[in-house]
Amino acid sequence: MQDVQKEKLRLKFLGCLLGAAIGDALGARWEGRRMSRSEDIVFLAERLEQLIYTDDTHMTIGVAESLIESKGFDGEHMAQTFIKNYDAEPWRGYGPGPPRIFRMIKDGEAWYSAANRLYRGGSFGNGSAMRVAPVGLLYSRDLEKLREIAYQSSSITHSHELAREGASLQACAVALAVNTPSDEDIDKEAFLSKLQNFIPNQLYQEKLAQIKELLGEQDKAKVIAVLGNGIEAPRSVPTAIYCFLRQPQSYKDAVIYAISLGGDTDTIAAMAGAISGAYLGIDAIPPEWLAKLENKDYIESLAQKLWQLAICPA
Ligand code: F2R
Ligand code: MG
Ligand code: MG
Secondary structure: OHHHHHHHHHHHHHHHHHHHHHHHHHHHHHOOOOOHHHHHHHHHHHHHHOOOOOHHHHHHHHHHHHHHHHHHOOOHHHHHHHHHHHHHHOOOHHHOOOOOOOOHHHHOOOOOOOHHHHHOOOEEEEEOOOOOHHHHHOOOOOHHHHHHHHHHHHHHOOOOOHHHHHHHHHHHHHHHHHHHOOOOOOHHHHHHHHHHHHHHHHHHHHHHHHHHOOOOOHHHHHHHHHHOOOOOOOHOOOHHHHHHHHHHOOOOHHHHHHHHHOOOOHHHHHHHHHHHHHHHHHOOHHHHHHHEOHHHHHHHHHHHHHHHHHHHOO
């Protein structure tokens, strides 16, 4: 790879992880609310002194740390990293499931089986999709490997098929965004076709078809009714992809639109921000938002290390 291409890729890796963290931190202020006006979200974003992230970014950090330290996926290591991080900062607003899984693993359950004991058939919450961006970055040049690692990383806490498929779909969207040059107009239909060819699950296939139908839609209530804005993976991952594809040339517009839909705003904005940042790169993120992000330098260092691992695998 030429140096100029490597540098473009580096900016995309940084844009992805920082874009996800900012989406999470901005969206956290609106999580669980109804639809909001974009002006109100921008107004609050300007007034916040610091952007404090939640479990979405905390777990994304865990995925990145583990992939870097293990030079690839190691389930036991990733599970122990999640537990260590959770024990240090349990107040990050975790969903109900992961802390119960962490307790089971601490009590001796294997990392690959604990999640099966939660809910009926495992969790289909969006908790494994919201943290999967580092997998999308590291395996962006090998989509079958990406699928395998997305499934496995999901299985630590979310073993339901809809969660595993949701995580792999989000990782694939990040990978496609990394692989698509941002200096030419994105072919939205081609982007969606690639996702449809990738994902075997019927429900996600239908959602991706609905995204195409909704691209010009002005009525947010219709978008929410069709795609969803909830805590479940199938009611949030396609919505995040939609938020990106609706306004692919503006990170700010994609994230603000995601938050304006209400519901699981931190998570949908984190996932939309990851895809948008991976497509546009760090330079597209408003500098005043970057400057206010908690632990910005550490998240940036993780993105940098993932990039080094991706261009020069062990
Ligand atoms: N927890 C939150 N938000 C609550 C407010 C936090 C507050 N602001 C604070 O500061 O404390 N957000 C975070 O949780 C979501 C990710 O959740 P995760 O990790 O997927 O959790 P879980 O428990 O696995 O699943 C979530 C819910 O989905 C339903 N569900 C899942 N599988 C099910 C099944 N098989 N059958 C029935 N229901 C199932 C359950 O209601 C789960 O509780 C993100 O939004 C993150 O930001
Ligand atoms: Mg959260
Ligand atoms: Mg959330």
